[in-house]
Amino acid sequence: MSYYDIDAILTDAQKVPCTFELTVPGLGFLDGNMDGDMKKDSKVELPIWLGEMLSLSEMMNTDSLVTLSIPSALGPRVFNALKADPRTVDLRALASHFYNLATRLLEMYVEDINKSEEQEMIRVLSETFKARAAVIADQANNVRGTLGEGADFLRGLDENERQLFRAAHDSAKSVRAWVAEGMKKK
Incomplete structure (x- = not known):
């Protein structure tokens, strides 16, 4: 898919369930907590592009921030x-x-x-x-x-x-x- 493909952009905006594997300071706003941290084992739905970015660390042999699940x-x-x-x-x-x-x-x-x-x-x-x-x-x-x-x-x-x-x-x-x-x- 092309960078300018509107269907690819809309697909990447669809949400998938993600589970945080680590506590992440300041990311609580993703779960509606504006001032807090994203706690370990929190489950939130994130756009595919964001879930993928947060799970990439696993591919680099470091602890992954999130694991993706099937929507x-x-x-x-x-x-x-x-x-x-x-x-x-x-x-x-x-x-x-x-x-x-x-x-x-x-x-x-x-x-x-x-x-x-x-x-x-x-x-x-x-x-x-x-x-x-x-x-x-x-x-x-x-x-x-x-x-x-x-x-x-x-x-x-x-x-x-x-x-x-x-x-x-x-x-x-x-x-x-x-x-x-x-x-x-x-």
Whole structure:
């Protein structure tokens, strides 16, 4: 992702649960305590970019300030629902950039994930995207005229899926226009 990519910026702004491993003087404002310290074992939700920065010391073989955990949007309940029927899950309600969030967390070292869980997450996310992409393509091809008709369908889609819907809708519209133009020439 590019430095100027708005989707990357919005993904990095999404919050993840973090547990402080050390007491940090003057950082209490992150937990609503304006004058105090952030106590050891405090749990707060921080934007991904901040959580990652505070956990980087672990990679440099020093005590980590925080450990990151999996957010509820990527928790076991959500993955069980995705395994059952990925088409019915409202991904936008979980995270507006659901797939980007999952990708970003899988790229980082997250304490709660081991290799087999990581592979399972990747498999479920891939299957989810494939199943939902088929429905998205079908909906995009069957919506006539403006995207207003597909607004209800768009509500449950994450940003990547919305972009896919728009691209498929615009492509179908262009093909219909091209066919109509070809029929006029006959």
